[in-house]
Amino acid sequence: MRVVVLGTGMIGTTVVCELAKFPEIAAVTAVDVNESSVEKCVEIANNQKVYGKQASLETIEDIQNVLKDADIAVACLPHSLSPLAIEAAISEKCHLVDLVGSKYEEKVKLDQKAKEAGVVIVPGCGVAPGITNFLAAQGIEMLDEADEAVMTCGGIPRFPQPPLWYQVVFRLESVLGLYTRPALAAENGELVELPALSGLEKMSFPEPVGMCEAVITDAHSTAYTLKDKVKRLYEKTVRYEGHWERMKFLSQLGFFDDEPIDINGTQIRPRAFSEKILAPKLQGKTKEDITVLRVEVNGRKSGVQTKYTWEMVDFYDYERNITSMAKTTAIPAMLLANWIAEGKITEKGIVSVEELIIKDRFAPFMEQLGELGINIRFKEEVLV
Known part of the structure; x- marks a missing residue:
């Protein structure tokens, strides 16, 4: 699977570094408007599967251009660019995990288009929302x-x-x-x-x-x-x-x-x-x-x-x-992207993370979060 990571700040760089470690991921392209940020990301990743690309991400067409031939994208972009990334991913038939959870009611209107494109779009997949x-x-x-x-x-x-x-x-x-x-x-x-x-x-x-x-x-x-x-x-x-x-x-x-x-x-x-x-x-x-x-x-x-x-x-x-x-925001998004690559996520359309990571998927996802350094304790109480 070929992955594109949109944005190479601290969160995007963490996504790139961690995703490249998985065998299901054949290549990760780190994309940002800032060339020096891209170069730094590639240097930190230090992985032959990681490539850098400097490109504008200001329009749907810009994002479409960098998503061509990609199977999965992870968007680590400002809130204003989130809707553009979703539309671009659908048009290029590319799965997308997006860190931004705002304007869900607008994004879910694209559910049918995403289903027709055969892709899953997951908005708000970080720590909170996520x-x-x-x-x-x-x-x-x-x-x-x-x-x-x-x-x-x-x-x-x-x-x-x-x-x-x-x-x-x-x-x-x-x-x-x-x-x-x-x-x-x-x-x-x-x-x-x-x-x-x-x-x-x-x-x-x-x-x-x-x-x-x-x-x-x-x-x-x-x-x-x-x-x-x-x-x-x-x-x-x-x-x-x-x-x-x-x-x-x-x-x-x-x-x-x-x-x-x-x-x-x-x-x-x-x-x-x-x-x-x-x-x-x-x-x-x-x-x-x-x-x-x-x-x-x-x-x-x-x-x-x-x-x-x-x-x-x-x-x-x-x-x-x-x-x-950065860690607690990047790793859930990265892990979900890898689950898509592994075929563990089969849903299509605009699907929230709370609709995906429940029931049988919950414990395995939590276990992998723990293995990656995100440890969450659980307590059950009977209230009198």
Whole structure:
């Protein structure tokens, strides 16, 4: 199988390096607009099966050109390019695993086209959305009647620094959306939109993390695919204590608004201005980061109120020399791409990861995640 990886940042490079190790993969082409990034990716991979290609990825036609003759693609691209990558993959009859989970309702409209092309397109296959999705789906599947599923995840610094107690481990543009965008959730079989930064909750994780807090953020595809299987479903994003309050204050003052304002005759978007101001304040003391994850599903099993909990605390990966967020985002996507190559995934169309990695596929996928360094603990409780 021939694979194309779109984007050669830290996540894309990790996908390239790991995929090339599998015998089912004949060749991996790493593609990016930045030639030096491509060269660095190929150098890090140090594998004869890996090739580099510098190319524009700004249009459907651009992406079509690099997907010609490819069997599978993994998209590690900005949110704005995700729909283009999906359309290009369908037109070139190329399977696609996409890290971006936003605008699921728009992507699923292409389901029939993907089926006709004979390909599977999997949106939102990273850590969150991604791992959190299929953990929630499996928990619901294990119960006779599910009451609530809460998917909690966050990338946080190993050594948090004031005043924001956070460091950016991926695109700042994506992070700022959390402070302004309404959150999609599911309640009683219906889709609901909740205000940005709502549902503030304190929670703790094992040391060295300690006390944190979380707010409700977008549940992506699970709001659509699981809403009829559980009474309440939410996703929450974790930060250290105090972070959300500070960012909510800035949001209320208009610092994250997109509407341009006039400053001495110059039109400036407050959000763009804030990005420039905040970027240096969101650099950590070191490059070390932590990814925390907790998925809790409760309901009835054999007439008994039962709760299933999956939890992960993952650290910077010094063996691979990548952030925890890059590792936990890249490896699920890479592994699913290899499962497609192995013929373990036979579905066609636009299919969410929570529809794929459940039941008989769940345990083998979790086992392989563990072998690749993503260790998630499971606990079952009877609630009185």
